[in-house]
Amino acid sequence: MKITNDIRYIGVNDHRIDLFEGQYIVPNGMAYNSYAILDEKTAIVDTVDKKFTHEWLDNIEKTLGTRKPDYLIVQHMEPDHAANIARFLEVYPEATVVSSNKAFAMMKNFFGEDYAHRRIVVGESDTLSLGNHTLTFFTAPMVHWPEVMVTYDPFDKALFSADAFGKFGALDVEEDWACEARRYYFGIVGKYGQQVQALLKKAADLDIQTICPAHGPVLSENLGYYINLYDIWSSYRVESEGIMVAYTSVYGHTKTAVELLTQKLKEKGCPKVVVQDLARCDMAEAVEDAFRYGKLVLATTTYNADVFPFMREFITHLTERNFRNRTIGLMENGSWAPLAAKVMRGMLAESKNLTFTETTVRILSALNDDSRAQIENMANELCRDYLAQQDATANKNDMKALFNIGYGLYVVTSNDGKKDNGLIVNAVTQLTDAPNRVAVTINKQNYSHHVIKQTGIMNVNCLDTTAPFSLFQTYGFQSGRSVDKFAGAEVLRSDNGLVFLPRHINSFLSLKVEEYIDLDTHGIFICTVTESRVISGNETMTYTYYQHNVKPKPKTEGKKGYVCRVCGWIYEGEPLPDDIICPLCKHGAADFEPIQ
Numbered sequence: 318m319k320i321t322n323d324i325r326y327i328g329v330n331d332h333r334i335d336l337f338e339g340q341y342i343v344p345n346g347m348a349y350n351s352y353a354i355l356d357e358k359t360a361i362v363d364t365v366d367k368k369f370t371h372e373w374l375d376n377i378e379k380t381l382g383t384r385k386p387d388y389l390i391v392q393h394m395e396p397d398h399a400a401n402i403a404r405f406l407e408v409y410p411e412a413t414v415v416s417s418n419k420a421f422a423m424m425k426n427f428f429g430e431d432y433a434h435r436r437i438v439v440g441e442s443d444t445l446s447l448g449n450h451t452l453t454f455f456t457a458p459m460v461h462w463p464e465v466m467v468t469y470d471p472f473d474k475a476l477f478s479a480d481a482f483g484k485f486g487a488l489d490v491e492e493d494w495a496c497e498a499r500r501y502y503f504g505i506v507g508k509y510g511q512q513v514q515a516l517l518k519k520a521a522d523l524d525i526q527t528i529c530p531a532h533g534p535v536l537s538e539n540l541g542y543y544i545n546l547y548d549i550w551s552s553y554r555v556e557s558e559g560i561m562v563a564y565t566s567v568y569g570h571t572k573t574a575v576e577l578l579t580q581k582l583k584e585k586g587c588p589k590v591v592v593q594d595l596a597r598c599d600m601a602e603a604v605e606d607a608f609r610y611g612k613l614v615l616a617t618t619t620y621n622a623d624v625f626p627f628m629r630e631f632i633t634h635l636t637e638r639n640f641r642n643r644t645i646g647l648m649e650n651g652s653w654a655p656l657a658a659k660v661m662r663g664m665l666a667e668s669k670n671l672t673f674t675e676t677t678v679r680i681l682s683a684l685n686d687d688s689r690a691q692i693e694n695m696a697n698e699l700c701r702d703y704l705a706q707q708d709a710t711a712n713k714n715d716m717k718a719l720f721n722i723g724y725g726l727y728v729v730t731s732n733d734g735k736k737d738n739g740l741i742v743n744a745v746t747q748l749t750d751a752p753n754r755v756a757v758t759i760n761k762q763n764y765s766h767h768v769i770k771q772t773g774i775m776n777v778n779c780l781d782t783t784a785p786f787s788l789f790q791t792y793g794f795q796s797g798r799s800v801d802k803f804a805g806a807e808v809l810r811s812d813n814g815l816v817f818l819p820r821h822i823n824s825f826l827s828l829k830v831e832e833y834i835d836l837d838t839h840g841i842f843i844c845t846v847t848e849s850r851v852i853s854g855n856e857t858m859t860y861t862y863y864q865h866n867v868k869p870k871p872k873t874e875g876k877k878g879y880v881c882r883v884c885g886w887i888y889e890g891e892p893l894p895d896d897i898i899c900p901l902c903k904h905g906a907a908d909f910e911p912i913q
Contacts, residue, residue, distance in 0.1 A: 320527065320535055321473040323450065325353045327361070327376035329369040330487035337485065341504050341601050345497075346487035349397055350531050352477060353380050354470065357448030358387040360415075362468060362477050363531060364401035373401060374408060385409055388437075388445070390452075391416035392479040393465045394423040398531050403428045406435070413437055415445060417456065419464035439466070455519050457481065459512040461505055467516070474526040480506060481516060482543055483532035495546060498533065500605040502550050507608065507638035513551035517544065553641050554785055555611035558819060559589030560699055563603055564616035564648075565596055565625040570683045571650045575616050577684070578648070578692050585700035586707050595627035604634045607643075611820070612699055616648035616678075619657045628657075632664045641669040642783065646695050648678040655679055670783075672855075674698045702852045706809050706819065711850050713812065718824035718849040719747050721779040722755070725857045728778040728792050729757060730816045731768045737808065737816045738797035740765045741789055741902070743860055745777055753846040755828055758839050760903045764798040766840055773830040775842070776815045781855035784821040786867050794884060794901040811848050824851045838905065879909040887912070 318326035328350035337343045349365035351373060359381060365373045377386065386409055391399055402424060406412060415437045416424075425431040439445065439454045446452075450472045457465045460481055468477040483505075484498035506513060528536040528543065536543055549556050560582055566572035575592065582590050591610065593603040607613050617628040624632075645665065649657035658677050665671055676695040680688045697704075704710040722745055730739045744758035757777060759766045769775050780788070791802055808816045817825040828844035858867075864882070871885035878889040884902040888909065897906050 320352070320529065320537075321475065323355045324470070324473055324475060324527075324529070325355065325380045326529075326535065327351045327353050327373065327380050328488075329365050329372050329376070330489050331366060331368065332487060333368065338505070341485065341500075342599050343485045345485070345490040345492055347397075347485065348488045348532055348534075350529065350533075350535075351376075352529055353377065353386070354447060354450055354452075355381075355384075356450045359384055360388040360390055360445075360447055360452070361386050361405070362390045362529075363392055363398045363479075364389070364405060366397045367400035370401050370404055374404075386412050387447075388412060389414050390445075390468060390477075391420055391424075392467060392477065393462060393531060394420050394427070395462060395480075396427070398479075399424075399427070403430070406432065415439055417454075417464050417466050420466075423464055455516075457512070457516045459509045460516055461509055469523055469525075471524070474524050475529055476520065476523065476525045476527070477529045479531050481513065481530065482528050482536060482547065483530040484534075486533065488534060494534070494543075496605075498543075498546070499550065499556075499609065500601050501532070502547070503605050503608050503638060504601045507550075507604075510551040510553055510639060513547065517548060517551065520544070548787065550608065552785060552787075553608070553639060554787075555642070555820060556609045557589065559591060559610040560587050560612040560614065561591045561593065561603075561606045561610045562614040562616065563593045563595055563607065563628070563631055564614075565594070565618065565627050566616075566650075567618050567620075567625070570680060571616055571618055571648070574648060574650070574678065574680055574684055574688065574692065575614075577689065578614065578616075578678075578696060581692060581696035582700060585696055586703035586710060587700055588703065595625075595631050600631065600634065603631060604638070607631075607635055607640065608638070612644040612646070614646040614648060614695075614699070615661050617650070617657050617661070619649060619651035619655050619660075622654070622656055624657045624660050628661070629664070632661060636664065636668055639668075640665075641671065643670075644672045644674065644699065646674040646676070646678075646699060648680065648692075648695075650680040650682070652682045655681070701854070702820075705850050705852045706817075708812075713848045713850060715824075715849055715851045716750075716753065716846075718779070718826055718851050719750070719753065719755075719846075721824045721851075721857045722747050723857055723859060725859050726780050726784075726789075726863055728780060728788075728818060728822075729759065729765060729769075730776045730778065730818075731765050731772060731774070732815055733764075733768045733772075733797075736797075736801050737803045738765055738768060739778075739792045739802050739816070740797065741793035742777075748843070753849075754831070755826060755844050755846060757828065757842045757844065758836070759842070760839050762838075762898060762903050764796050768797075769830065769842060770833065770840070774813050774815065775828050775830075775844070776811055776813070776817050777826045777828060778818045778822045779824045779826075780821060780858040781823040781853065782858050782862055782866075783855060784858050784867065786869060788821055789863075789867070789884070811850075813847060817850075823853045823855045823857060824849070873912045876912055878912055880912055882908050882910055
C-alpha cells in the first residue's frame with residue numbers, strides 16, 4: 318500500500334488470533350504494521366508477528382524489487398512487532414539494525430544476540446539520513462515498554478508512532494476507530510498517561526500530516542480528532558457525558574436494583590446510561606466505558622466478607638490504570654453483614670480525585686422501601702447537573718449560583734450573530750442582591766468585549782476545579798474573531814440563546830447589560846441577572862488553584878526575560894515594556910514576572 322511517494326505499507330492482517338496479548342478479545346483480528354521508506358538508502362520500520370514471517374518478507378521483496386534494505390528500524394521490542402528481527406538479518410546480512418540501547422539489551426534476551434557488529438544505537442533527537450529523508454528519533458519510554466522510541470520523517474511529515482494511536486482490528490475490516498482504539502488504549506497503554514502526555518508534547522513541536530502506528534490504520538485526515546482523544550485519555554479526563562453502571566448479581570436481586578437505578582437515571586435526563594454485567598461482558602470494554610464517562614456506579618454483593626470476584630477484578634483493572642477524576646456511586650447487597658461498599662471504597666482509596674455520592678444504596682437481600690428511596694436519592698445526586706441543564710427541570714432562579722462568585726476564573730460566552738464565542742475572565746463581582754446586579758470586567762482587546770457591547774447579553778460560566786488546562790487554551794489563548802471556539806461541539810443554551818458549558822462548571826449566570834463603564838484598557842459591564850442555575854456542588858476554580866494545580870510550568874530554562882503568570886507566555890528581552898499585552902491571555906505588564 319502506497320502511503321506517500323516514498324513510504325509503503327508492508328504489514329500483515331491476522332485473522333487467526335482470538336485473544337490479543339492472551340486476554341483481549343479481537344473479533345476483527347489484528348494488524349501488525351511495518352513500513353518501508355524508499356530513498357537513496359532504504360529503511361524498514363518494525364517487523365511483524367512470527368506467524369507471518371514469510372508473508373512479511375514477501376511484502377518487502379515485492380516493494381523493494383531488486384534493492385536490498387539498508388536499515389531495520391526497531392521502535393519496540395514486543396514480539397508482535399519484533400519477532401522477525403533475527404530472521405530479517407539472516408535474509409539481509411548487509412542490513413544494519415537501528416534502535417535504542419535498551420532495545421538491544423532486549424534483543425540479547427530474545428535472540429541471544431545484541432548485533433554489536435551491525436547496529437546503530439540512537440537516542441533522543443538523534444538522526445539518520447537516507448538521502449532526502451533524514452529521520453529523527455524520539456524516546457517514548459513506557460508507551461508502553463521502556464525501550465520504545467518513535468520516528469519522525471520531516472520530508473513526508475510522517476510520524477511512525479509505535480503503539481501510540483493504535484487500535485484492535487485488521488485493516489481489511491471497516492469499523493469505528495474510536496471504539497476499538499479506546500479499548501486498546503486503556504487496555505494496553507492506560508496506566509502510562511503521564512508518559513503519553515510527554516510524547517504528545519514532543520509531537521506538538523512537529524509538523525505531522527500522517528501518523529503510521531504499529532497497529533490499526535494509517536491516519537492522514539483530521540489528525541486533530543485523534544490527537545485530541547489521546548490527550549483526553551492520557552490526562553484521564555471525561556470524554557463523553559453519561560453514567561456507567563457496572564454490576565454483579567448472584568440471584569438477580571442486585572440486577573433488579575440496577576435496572577431500577579438505570580430507569581431513574583434516564584428519567585432524570587442522563588444523556589447516556591451504559592450497563593455492564595461484569596460476569597458476562599468483555600472486561601476490556603467495561604474498563605473502556607469506565608474511563609470514557611464521568612460517573613460510575615459499582616453494584617455488587619458481599620461475597621466471602623469481600624466483593625464478588627468479577628467486581629474485584631474490574632476495580633483492580635481500574636486502579637492499575639490510574640483511574641481518577643470521576644464521581645462514584647456504591648450499591649451493596651448482603652443478607653446478614655453487607656460489606657461490599659466498604660471493601661470497594663477501600664480498593665479505590667489510592668485513586669486520585671474521586672468524589673463519592675453522599676448516598677450509598679444498601680440492599681438487604683431484596684429491594685424494600687428504604688433501598689428504593691436510596692436509589693432515588695442516588696439518582697438525584699448523579700443527575701443533579703443534568704436536571705439543571707434541561708429547561709424542563711432546571712431551577713432558573715437559583716440565586717445560590719451567586720455564592721460561587723469569588724476571585725475565580727470564568728468563561729464568558731456570547732454570540733456575534735454568526736457563531737458562539739467564549740473567553741476566560743477573572744473579574745466578576747456581585748454588586749447588589751436587590752436587584753441582583755453583577756459587574757464583569759473585560760479587556761477591550763478581546764473580541765468578546767466588542768460583541769457584548771453590541772448585543773448587551775452574556776453568560777458567565779463559573780469554572781470548577783475539574784477544568785483542565787486545555788479548556789483555558791481553547792477559550793483563553795485564541796481569538797474568537799478568527800477561530801470558532803465551539804466548532805463541532807454539542808452545545809447547551811440558556812433562555813437568552815447563549816451557550817453554557819456542559820461540564821467543568823458549577824453554575825452559570827445569564828446577564829443583561831444595564832450600564833457600561835470605560836476604564837481605558839478595560840470596560841466594566843454592569844448587568845442584571847436574567848437566569849441563574851447551579852449545575853453541581855464542585856468547588857469554584859480560583860485563580861490560586863489554577864496557578865498551583867492546572868497551569869503547566871512554563872519552559873523558561875535557558876531563557877532571559879519575563880513570563881506571564883497567567884498563561885506562561887515568555888517575553889525575551891530587557892526591559893519589559895510598560896504597555897506590553899500578553900498575546901495569548903491579553904494580560905498586561907502587572908501580570909509578568911522576571912524569569913529566575
